[in-house]
Amino acid sequence: MRRVHRSPRNGWETIVEAQGLVYGTPARDGGGNARPYWDESVHYEFEMDEILALEADVELLHSMCLKAVEQVILLERYADFGLPEWSWPHIAESWRRSDPHVYGRFDLRYDGRRPAKLLEYNADTPTTVLEAAILQWHWLTDLYPEDDQWNSLHEKLVERWGAVKGTLPGSELHFTWSSADASGEDNVTTAYLQETAAEAGFDTVALAIEEVGFDTELGRFVDLAEAPIEAIFKLYPWEWVLDDDFGKRVVESLPSTMWIEPLWKTLLSNKAILAVLWEMYPGHPNLLPAFLDDPGMLTExxxxxxxxxxxxxxxxxxxxxxxxxxGIYGEEGYVYQLLDPLPEFDGMRPALGAWIVGDESAGLGIRETAGLITDDGAAFVPHRIPQS
Known part of the structure; x- marks a missing residue:
């Protein structure tokens, strides 16, 4: 693994805008100055052996996470996740029904020398999928057509929607996001996922979540045309859904209205799962020690x-x-995870976003920042696997 500099493509701004990147505030460099959010002046190179090891790690972590959900539900540990008590039986039923899941993103610490370490799992509303699936693939084919990339995201998303299609009522699938997102990122991300579902054969309808209606007489969700919503993908966090009376109607509508990602993913998108994983797999090479609500034996x-x-x-x-x-978070409690700083390359620290689609690893996106925390000032940079 190494960080490489090269000149961006001529007219790269127009190219990526045409591919959908019409959002994003500038990122920050090591001096705090603005840099492009999509920054192709640098990229990361990997050897194929590194990628094969990462693929195996991701699928193993996915399997471990599913086992952790099973244990949390078996032991009824919902309080550790700060979830409202009324939602607990609905979460358990969603898991027992095997409500369908589509995708997620593992954020990893990796330096090419030690095994990848799980930092967190974005299992409910992961973004940067357009950058990972489309933008960096076109970058590769434009500049390095003979090289490879860990990137089968688009194909696997279409394939996964095809598999999910047989488990849903009808062939119509709604897609929703919050219009409160002023950046437009959620809207564009949802539109891309809608495109992959349409490619798989769904009839798709897009609407903001604020426009999702409820017919009180018939007791069902409806769209702007007052047509029933039988299945809906939401780029809107479950913890926000569960925060008001709208959420009670959502969970009570299951499974006649199927919501994707499924309700049971409230357990995986919550950082409490990091502590549960460490309890179940202490010392695992892909995990960092993590504890609920107290640092335990950790000093860093x-x-x-x-x-x-x-x-x-x-x-x-x-x-x-x-x-x-x-920020505005923390009332729900905290997880304490061992400090294992991201590796440093030219003064920048990359966090690897490794994608899972269905139950298969599917690709890689990289965000880098100068600080210890990958925040909203991180830039997205592409990667490649040289063939010579």
Whole structure:
């Protein structure tokens, strides 16, 4: 694994905009100055052996996570996840029904020398899928057509939707996101996923989640045309859904209205799962020690809110220093994870976002930042696997 510099393509801004990247505030470089969010002036190279090892790690972590969900439900440990008590039986039923799942993103620490370490699992509303599946693939084919890339995301998403199609009522699938996202990222990400579902044969309908209606007489969700919603993909976190009366109607509508990602993923998208994994697999080479609500034996650690996003409300405690980020999260409790700083390449620290689609590893996206925390100032950079 190494970081490589090269000149961007002529007109790269127009190219990536045409491919859908019409959102994103500038990222930050090591000096705090603005840099492009999509930055193709650098990329990472991997050897095929490294990629094969990472693929195996991701599928193993996925299997371990499913076993962890089974244990949490068996032992009824929902309180450790800060989830409302009324939702607990619905989560268990969603798991027992095997409500279908589509995709997720494991965020990993990896330096090419030691096994990959799981930092967190974005299992419910992972983004950067357009960048990983489309933008960096076209970058590769434009500049390195003879090389390879860990990237079968698009094909696997289409294949997965095809497999899910047989488990859903009808062939119509709604797609929703929140119009409160001013950046437009959620809208574009949802539109891309809608495109992959349409390619798999679904009739698709898009609408903001604020426009999802409920017919009180018939007791069902409806769209703007007052047509029933029988299956819907949401790029909207389950913890936000469960926060009000709308969420009660959502979970009570299951399974007549199927919501994707499924309700049982509330357990995997919550950082409490990191502590459960460590309890189940202590010393595992792909895990970092993690504990619920207390650092335990850790003297250097990262305190993460169980439902935090974009690096918010995190505290890093190391040898002789402590730093923290602001935000709105933490009321639900914290997880304490061993501090294992991201590796440094040219003053930047890459976090690997390894994708799972269905139950198969599917690709890699890389975000890098100068600091210890991968936050909303991180840039997305492509990667390749040289063939010579």
């Amino acid at each position: 650690y990262v305190r993460k809110p169980k439902l935090g996003r974009e690096g918010a409300n995190m505290t890093v405690v190391g040898g002789g220093f402590e730093t923290a980020t602001g």
